[in-house]
Amino acid sequence: MIPEDNRPRPKSLTDLFFSFTILALQGFGGVLAIVQREMVERKRWLTQEEFLEEWAVAQIMPGPNVVNLSLIIGARYFGLPGAMAALAGMLTVPLLVVVLLALIHSRFADHPGVAGALRGMAAVSAGMIAATGLKLATSLRNHPLPLWLGLGAAVLAVLMVALLRVPLFYVLMGIGGLCCVITHRRLKP
Structure with missing residues (x-):
């Protein structure tokens, strides 16, 4: 679906790249809730229904769902260059953070505080996914x-x-x- 001309949209490929970089860093481990809030409620690049349609497509594609969603949204506005800019924004800085965390984890993996922190993060992630599901469920009435x-x-x-x-x-x-x-x-x- 082509976006309407009178709706907000990304200003450039750079805007798309930085928007997805910020989204990826905000929602480390649970970015779906953040992407929905940013794309639908804050930036208004998508309606709730469009977001759900794009999310459904992203889920059946191979690979991480949110990465697929970034490709779809980027392509929606700028074609293949937009898809690549959104993908790069979603992956570049978080990849560097993951590599840094892996190095730190290898050094401190045996510490009981690290294991407890990881269990806590898993619980928070599960809660964020459940909350997003409940929030998106309101669109099912239509x-x-x-x-x-x-x-x-x-x-x-x-x-x-x-x-x-x-x-x-x-x-x-x-x-x-x-x-x-x-x-x-x-x-x-």
């Missing part, structure tokens, strides 16, 4: 798929992946494909 069916599909997918250990690819193709077909049929005039 979705053509009935809420009961969407929730049932989500629960079934979690059970299949977490308990039955069905590969995610098959779950996405099966349940996701079925939900896409049902939604498509409901959208037909």
Whole structure:
């Protein structure tokens, strides 16, 4: 979908690069919530519905979801150069930080405080993901798929992946494909 002309948009490739660099550094380990807030609420480069559509596409592509989302948003505004600028912004500085943290971790990995800090960060990350999911769920009331069916599909997918250990690819193709077909049929005039 091409963005409307009267909506805010990135001013340049440099703006796109620095916007995604700042996003990546703000949300280390849980950047989805930050990207949604920045892209939809603060910068208004996307509507909530556009964000959800782009996020859905980003999730089924191979690779990290937020990195895929940066590619999609960059391409939306500046084509391939925009995708590369957003990708570089999302990865360059965080990569340097990760390398530095890995060096520090190798030196202090046996310290009990480091292990406790990592457990705490994992809990915070899980909470951020849950909060983002709840925030994004409000957009589902406008979705053509009935809420009961969407929730049932989500629960079934979690059970299949977490308990039955069905590969995610098959779950996405099966349940996701079925939900896409049902939604498509409901959208037909």
